[in-house]
Amino acid sequence: MKKFFLLLAMFAGSVFSLGADCTQGFLPIIPQPLSVELNDGGYRTGEDGIIYYYTENPVASGKSVSFLKKYLSEYYDIELKETGKKNKADLRFCLASDSSRKEGAYTLSITEEGVELSGYNEPGLFYATQSLIQLLPCDGTAGREEAILLPCAEIYDEPRFSYRGMHLDVVRHIFPVEFVKKYIDYLALHKMNYFHWHLTDDQGWRMESRSHPRLNEYGSYREATIIGIFPGTGVDSTRYGGYYTVEQLEEIVDYAADRYITIVPEIDIPAHSMAILSAYPQFGTEPGRKVKPAITWGIFNRQNNVLAPSEELFSFLEDVFNELMDVFPGKYIHIGCDECAPRWWQESEKVQDFIREHNLGDERGLHGYFAWRVGEIVKKRGRIPVGWDDITKDKVPEGTTVMCWRGADNGYKAAAEGHQVIMTPSRISYLNRMQRPGEDSLCHRSLTTLEDVYKFDPVPDSIPAGIAENIVGGQGCMWTEYFAYPSSVEYAVFPRMSAIAELYWTAADKKNWPLFLMKMPCQFRRYDLWGASSCKYVFESELIPFNEE
Missing domain, CATH: 3.30.379.10 (Chitobiase/beta-hexosaminidase domain 2-like)
Known part of the structure; x- marks a missing residue:
């Protein structure tokens, strides 16, 4: 029948x-x-x-x-x-x-x-x-x-914003090509159109470099990994890492394009650079120091992970960013520029000489100089540089898009100054955070619930139209310090990815939290259909009942 x-x-x-x-x-x-x-x-x-x-x-x-x-x-x-x-x-x-x-x-x-x-x-x-x-x-x-x-x-x-995306960190933990494709499918099923791919950091370099192969030989593997929540209970004894070949990267670019998704690749400089320094220690503030990819998290202001400015360094960066742009055709190229502790530049006589010679004033000026120099490499290829909102500490280089993570107000400030802004305030958008009180799984110990995500408005009515028009959209971020497996990534992003999708697609007056909750039983069955793990706390918390039958 x-x-x-x-x-x-x-x-x-x-x-x-x-x-x-x-x-x-x-x-x-x-x-x-x-x-x-x-x-x-x-x-x-x-x-x-x-x-x-x-x-x-x-x-x-x-x-x-x-x-x-x-x-x-x-x-x-x-x-x-x-x-x-x-x-x-x-x-x-x-x-x-x-x-x-x-x-x-x-x-x-x-x-x-x-x-x-x-x-x-x-x-x-x-x-x-x-x-x-x-x-x-x-x-x-x-x-x-x-x-x-x-x-x-x-x-x-029709969408509310032109930029609707998700991010994936493949440095702290690297994932198979097939899972990256599956992750892209999840974006497509939510009508997202940008995939921000975090490819380099202190713990590893994840893209093949043919111009500078030492990045793969020395920068792609770390000797061990921290155990437990930072600062951890020690480290394991397992060499960890790997990188994606040019052919694999191109395959994923094509796969995303078939779903109308543009990849935003990121090489993070001038901090978060221990993987670079492990291959080329001469680019650091202490050229004689032996550096290895980090085996722990929480590097900011604890370990020297910054690049020292020099023409040799900028020539190197031009090489690797051009390699990146040869593979990734999208208009946005992310240059990082976050969490750059000034102390390492302050302690370097060579760096202080560079600041004086170039009339940069101080370390903030040098940070802005890095954003400008690397941004010019990107713009020379007709692309748009994107930097984390730390670049607003100095004058933001013209034509650079600001990715706001340190709080929505930083995004509004940058938009008021005439810059294009992508919203991803960590309190709302970082999905490595707990999604329920007392979360017993490994994750960042601050809390971001499904309701927190859903009820955020990236452009509330209080924002003047002239500022609002510079906010092009936003994304969720999946940092993977504590997420080593595809299933753990899925558990962290679902159902909050669904709420993020509605943040940046749905008109503000059409959003409806009770209605969204009423869709959840069917949505969770979809996650199951896709073979994806998910957190069912919305049912356990009695926000809505759920019938398993």
């Missing part, structure tokens, strides 16, 4: 009922669309395990069709097949080009005659596909012998 799934019916057997204030426009789509109109009836599709599609523009719809085809096959054992007859298709992909619409705008129309996915641009068509995916049974119970009944609905949607 065939089974039919009507999306709203999935909630009827749950242990909660849909509140009267949420009865209009309630579909378990995250992030919440701009406009949703639910209508009577539904469209049944998937007979005999086949869904037929028609496309008016095979090139424009190619990435969307490929993604949906893979998803249906992997999770539902359903085949997506093309038909040349529009009236025979279950799904119709259309490109309604309109330059007045935001990039990512789309409509999704489900009637009793079929489903039409229409993007106002190619990314919009892809995001329409993601919304359709979220209207499938969230537990993957459909299959070749089952049909799916989609609810009739009219959806218009």
Whole structure:
């Protein structure tokens, strides 16, 4: 006997009922669309395990069709097949080009005659596909012998911000290529379009360098790793590390591009540079000192991890940043510039001479000089340098985007000065933090709950329009000091990644915390469907009930 799934019916057997204030426009789509109109009836599709599609523009719809085809096959054992007859298709992909619409705008129309996915641009068509995916049974119970009944609905949607992303640190712990791809899929399923990839730090250098191979020979492996929460109970005896080859990096770039995701690669300078110094100690403030990649965390102001300015160093940095830009074609290139302790420059006579000779004033001026010199390398290639908001301690170089992590006010200040800003305040956006009180797993011991994340507004009404227009969006950050395995990363990011997606996609007046919670039972079943770990504290805390059946 065939089974039919009507999306709203999935909630009827749950242990909660849909509140009267949420009865209009309630579909378990995250992030919440701009406009949703639910209508009577539904469209049944998937007979005999086949869904037929028609496309008016095979090139424009190619990435969307490929993604949906893979998803249906992997999770539902359903085949997506093309038909040349529009009236025979279950799904119709259309490109309604309109330059007045935001990039990512789309409509999704489900009637009793079929489903039409229409993007106002190619990314919009892809995001329409993601919304359709979220209207499938969230537990993957459909299959070749089952049909799916989609609810009739009219959806218009567009993103609030142009930059919507997630970050992954692969230095403290490195992850297989296949997991990096899976992580990118998670971003795509949440309509995110930027992946900030943290590739270098004190504990390792994670990209192949053909111009300076010592970076891989000496900088990619550390001799041991701290045990437990910093300052730890000692260190293990395991050599740890590795790096991604140029071919692997290019493979991941292409994989992300097929999902309309741009990678923002980061080489972090002038601090966080012990991996560089292990290969080239002459670039430090103590050239004779033997340096190895760090085996612990908490380096700031404790260990000398800074670069000393010299023309030889800037020539080296030009080489490695050009290598980076040869692989990563995106417009943003992250140059780091965070947590640079001035004491190491203050204690170096050579550095103090450089400050005097270049009329930089002090160590803040030197920090700004680093941001300017490396930023010019990036801009020479037609790219946009991005720096952590520590660069605001000195004059921010023209054309540099500020990534705000030390608090939202630093972002607003930079925006008021005319700089483009990406928001990622650590109190809200750093997902290496506890997500429930008394968290017993390894993580940063400060607390950021799902509700904390969701209720943050990156641009509240109190921010004047002239400042708000310079805030291009934001991201979540996944630092991996305490997260050595893909499953532990997933546990940390889910469900908070879903809340971050809504922060930067959904219009402020469409955000609704109770409605978001009501979507969570279905969303957690999706995590399970994807094979992803997640933290179910929202249920354990009785914020919402959850039926495991």
